[in-house]
Amino acid sequence: MMGRFAEKCVLVTGSTRGIGHASAQRFLEEGARVILHGRSAKSVADAVKAFGAEYGDRVSGFAADLAQRDQCRRLCSEAGEIDILVNCAGIYEEVAIESIDDAHWHRILDVNTTAPWLLAQGLLVSLRRRNGVIVNVGSDSGLLGYVNSTVYCASKGALIGLTRALAVELAPQVRVLCVCPGPVETDMLRDTMAAASDPEAVRQGWQSATLLGRIAAPKEIAAAIAFAASPDCGYATGNLIIVDGGATAGRRIV
Amino acid sequence: MTFDYSGKVALVTGAGRGLGFAIVEAFLAAGATVILNDRTAAGVEQAIDRLGHRRVIPAPADLAAPGGAEEAAAPAIRLGRLDILVNNAAINIERSIEDTGEDHWDQHLAVILKAPLFTVQHVLPLLTRSQGTVINIASELGLHAIANNVAYVAAKHGLLAMTRAMAMELAPQRIRVNAVCPGTMDTELMQECARDSGDPDAYYRSFRTYHPLGRLATPQEIAQFVLCLASPAAAFMTGSAVAIDGGSTAGRR
Numbered sequence: 472m473m474g475r476f477a478e479k480c481v482l483v484t485g486s487t488r489g490i491g492h493a494s495a496q497r498f499l500e501e502g503a504r505v506i507l508h509g510r511s512a513k514s515v516a517d518a519v520k521a522f523g524a525e526y527g528d529r530v531s532g533f534a535a536d537l538a539q540r541d542q543c544r545r546l547c548s549e550a551g552e553i554d555i556l557v558n559c560a561g562i563y564e565e566v567a568i569e570s571i572d573d574a575h576w577h578r579i580l581d582v583n584t585t586a587p588w589l590l591a592q593g594l595l596v597s598l599r600r601r602n603g604v605i606v607n608v609g610s611d612s613g614l615l616g617y618v619n620s621t622v623y624c625a626s627k628g629a630l631i632g633l634t635r636a637l638a639v640e641l642a643p644q645v646r647v648l649c650v651c652p653g654p655v656e657t658d659m660l661r662d663t664m665a666a667a668s669d670p671e672a673v674r675q676g677w678q679s680a681t682l683l684g685r686i687a688a689p690k691e692i693a694a695a696i697a698f699a700a701s702p703d704c705g706y707a708t709g710n711l712i713i714v715d716g717g718a719t720a721g722r723r724i725v
Numbered sequence: 726m727t728f729d730y731s732g733k734v735a736l737v738t739g740a741g742r743g744l745g746f747a748i749v750e751a752f753l754a755a756g757a758t759v760i761l762n763d764r765t766a767a768g769v770e771q772a773i774d775r776l777g778h779r780r781v782i783p784a785p786a787d788l789a790a791p792g793g794a795e796e797a798a799a800p801a802i803r804l805g806r807l808d809i810l811v812n813n814a815a816i817n818i819e820r821s822i823e824d825t826g827e828d829h830w831d832q833h834l835a836v837i838l839k840a841p842l843f844t845v846q847h848v849l850p851l852l853t854r855s856q857g858t859v860i861n862i863a864s865e866l867g868l869h870a871i872a873n874n875v876a877y878v879a880a881k882h883g884l885l886a887m888t889r890a891m892a893m894e895l896a897p898q899r900i901r902v903n904a905v906c907p908g909t910m911d912t913e914l915m916q917e918c919a920r921d922s923g924d925p926d927a928y929y930r931s932f933r934t935y936h937p938l939g940r941l942a943t944p945q946e947i948a949q950f951v952l953c954l955a956s957p958a959a960a961f962m963t964g965s966a967v968a969i970d971g972g973s974t975a976g977r978r
Contacts, residue, residue, distance in 0.1 A: 540827065568846055568894055573791075576839060584879065588830065592822060613882075616889030616964055625838055628886020629879040635870035636878035640822050709870065 475701040476503035480553045485560030487514040489657035493689035497697045499526045507532035537586035547593030554601045555700045558587035559608040563659050565619040583626035599644045604700045607634050609651040611715040638709025646708040648699040653715030655687045682717025728952045731756030734806045739814025741768035743912040747944035751952050760784045762797045788814050789835040794843035807851040809955045812841035813862040819873045830876045837880035853898045858955050861888050861904040865970040885966045892964030901963040908970030911941040936971030
């Protein structure tokens with residue numbers, strides 16, 4: 472399926488697993504050159520090798536710890552000229568307000584909010600020149616408050632603000648969108664469940680927060696990300712694409 | 726509208742001037758004891774002199790600095806009581822995307838987003854005891870964006886999301902957490918910006934036109950609404966973001 476992204480170069484952060492991995496897959500299927508990114512060199516090398524078996528030299532990758540600003544800058548220069556930036560790398564941790572400390576704050580904000588900002592700013596010249604697209608992967612947590620997720624909610628709310636502010640200032644050359652998933656079947660979700668005293672209750676809770684009553688598959692979010700980045704979505708900028716199984720739309724009274 | 730806050734204690738951050746100062750004035754007029762925070766001791770002192778009021782307790786603290794939120798909360802903790810926390814302190818410096826440096830980004834996130842969280846954390850035992858309330862002063866720019874304000878817009882959007890998360894988490898303790906989203910206010914800061922623009926009339930005119938009601942807000946009218954939101958009149962409100970913006974987020978002409 473060569474198609475919407477032929478000749479396009481896409482950088483997807485956090486693409487060695489989860490939503491980012493599914494997005495990279497989708498962009499590759501549709502003809503893009505994809506730059507993978509992960510935190511560890513080994514995870515990136517493994518992903519490049521795995522995708523490379525099918526997609527050859529259309530796949531490359533770089534490791535960077537996006538909590539480190541010099542590594543964000545380095546990733547920008549390594550990526551070079553790109554058409555599409557997908558800010559997908561993210562961190563989720565549950566902490567009660569009483570127990571939030573400076574380290575928790577920075578772990579979440581640095582990766583979920585500041586890194587997307589630094590990458591957008593750092594890659595701006597080529598994005599402008601190529602009439603590019605920035606897709607930020609937000610969350611329904613930017614729109615709905617969740618218990619023990621104050622910092623995560625703040626980081627995703629700020630990412631929505633970043634999306635809008637970038638869109639206002641970069642129009643019409645660069646479109647900027649925010650795809651907001653609800654719960655997605657990823658390692659991030661599985662890790663959170665594993666850390667809970669009653670993992671099955673956590674799963675049930677997430678499922679019942681949605682109208683569809685289930686957790687999304689990563690490829691269902693990847694499809695929305697690819698749509699946002701594609702010419703099919705050419706009239707949207709600064710907008711949210713909410714793919715949350717209906718979580719923000721309403722709820723049942725139980 | 727009159728509200729009775731006698732016997733209540735409010736902490737207002739960033740209250741040396743502008744909206745924060747107006748909120749302090751309004752709470753004092755309604756009978757509250759007010760803990761007044763501003764960045765510098767001199768700023769706090771000046772504000773207290775201007776108020777000429779007995780029921781004001783100084784709480785100088787730089788909320789962008791490490792430990793700033795704890796310092797701002799300390800007088801309330803010494804007093805052993807707090808009913809209302811108004812997170813008002815902010816910073817707003819216009820910069821294009823290209824000119825937004827890391828320090829600028831960090832400052833805006835620290836004052837607008839991080840300080841409210843840690844201030845709430847430090848006074849949480851007091852608010853739990855009083856079944857108190859938190860009011861976060863966001864902005865219409867927490868609801869939509871304008872150019873040359875990327876750090877501010879991101880931080881204010883984050884503050885609204887944080888307001889909802891806190892409202893959910895603190896609801897079992899009956900602590901209400903809400904946000905107010907003012908449009909452009911006619912404050913000292915606004916007057917300075919108008920002067921700096923070189924053409925104050927044109928500057929003011931552009932902001933008047935921007936708001937469908939054709940004028941800027943007064944800090945006093947926003948302050949009155951803050952008193953309403955903190956009062957039993959708003960007892961069923963939590964997690965809300967109330968726009969008081971003369972219609973600027975309502976639509977487009």
